[in-house]
Amino acid sequence: MSELSELYQEVILDHNKSPRNFHKLKGANRKAEGYNPLCGDKVTVYVKLNGDVIQEISFEGSGCAISKASASMMTDSLKGKTTAEAEALFDRVHKMLTGELDPKVYSDKLGKLTVLSGVCNFPARVKCASLSWHTLHTALKGEGGVASTE
């Protein structure tokens, strides 16, 4: 598989075309905006926390296929997880995106998020893929701030 088709796998193109949980979230008690000043990508992540469990999660915004698919898959994989589990997954995803972690070794922990591993061959796109995760991190801290990839 070429680097390009590894980056733009079917799953990613599908999430880009029909993003999951792509809406405002009624009853959200956590929210943050994320922004990539380099390319103008914007995302808002909404979370409904019940105790420390992510009961519901959604997002809105505009961005490239990678940032949109990454946000979509993030919301898909975090429903029902605790905030600690979410932060641990963010850490692994970030390491996978920057090529510090072999997705094959951690495939059971990363699940279908491994389709994003092709991003590590495109350093300029790492920020696209990690924007929604940075934003989630800010939302979970509950300070209502703006996350930036910088």
Next chain:
Amino acid sequence: MKPAHEATAPQGWGSGWSSLDVARIREDFPILKQRIHGKPLVYLDNAATSQKPQVVIDAVTRYYATENSNIHRGIHFLSERATADYEEGRAKARRFLNASDVREIVFVRGATEGINLVAQSYGRRFLKAGDEVLISAMEHHSNIVPWQMLCEQTGARLRVIPMNHDGELLLDAYEQLLNERTKFVSVAHVSNALGTVNPVNRLVEMAHRRDIPVLLDGAQAAPHMKIDVRELGCDFYVFSGHKLFGPTGIGILYGKEKYLEAMPPYQGGGDMISLVTFEKTHYNVLPYKFEAGTPHIAGGIGLGAAVDYLSGVGLEAVAAYERELLAYATQALSGIKGLRIIGTAKEKASVLSFVLEGIHPHDIGTVLDQEGVAIRAGHHCAMPVMQRFGVPATARASFAFYNTKEEVDILVRAVYKVLKVFG
């Protein structure tokens, strides 16, 4: 070897096009021989920075290899030679802009620093609360933020000349914006995001009727057309060396002597003084008053080589050739379904911004890069322009005289590949 511009008959490809021997010219740019991801490099990001001909690379190397020393102070051979070469760079820049005197040619780091210098030096001295600074809706951030900073410092107000949906400034609105409070006008000669060539002669003339000084940001104009500051009549003109086939970190601020004389120094330090005591400092004469510290000597020498090279190729020929190339590319891209060109002014230069329906410019950029095609994808440091056209970003192909029709064809094929990937 004879430099390319001395070659006579145009050869081979592009018959019927302007008589620029592009095949020969490309030989002058070593980087263009590279392959990227196994494909020939198609460099269409010239509005971001341009490539360097061997003569520029050689001039910089020669300085460091044979005459490196500080200027304007050494009583030794190398320093005298370096000083002469650096000042020769200034003299070449003066000729290039047709300024009347080298005292009007200030070396700066680039267009951005030139604008900051004028905003901080002229602006802080002569503007006060209630005054107005006029810029346009298509400015690069470098011609917005320095004026916003000045307005915050002085209480002056920033006002914006609007544009139509083709990316052309509305002259009637400009006329109405000019009033007794307007104390400065600063506009792009050519828009980096849209390619619009602004009617700068008229803009200057209308401002001058009210004695308002005008700065033209020539970063995207000077590499593509003949600039004559006296014919333009502008009071300040800035451009960057690196967009003009010269080194990074060097650029030119042209300013009319009467303004530069009246302006206080921008930075303090060595070289910009004539006499220093702890009680008082006497500033140096123009242009040195604005050049504190050891400058980018190699850059000034390299910029001199670049303007010589560009003048040798001939800016009339460059402009004519690029006009044909842009027309060809505009037509070729217009034929692609779902592609929308952003910036459709009647007068354009070098820049072709576009969006593809449903596909983000970043994704376009990545796929094109895999085909060896380098473009810019993003907001082009012109976020207000993106907002005006209702897009988060655009893909931008920007041309130089070493680009070819064949490269445009490769760009078009690569755009079709984007459509295939995201189809």
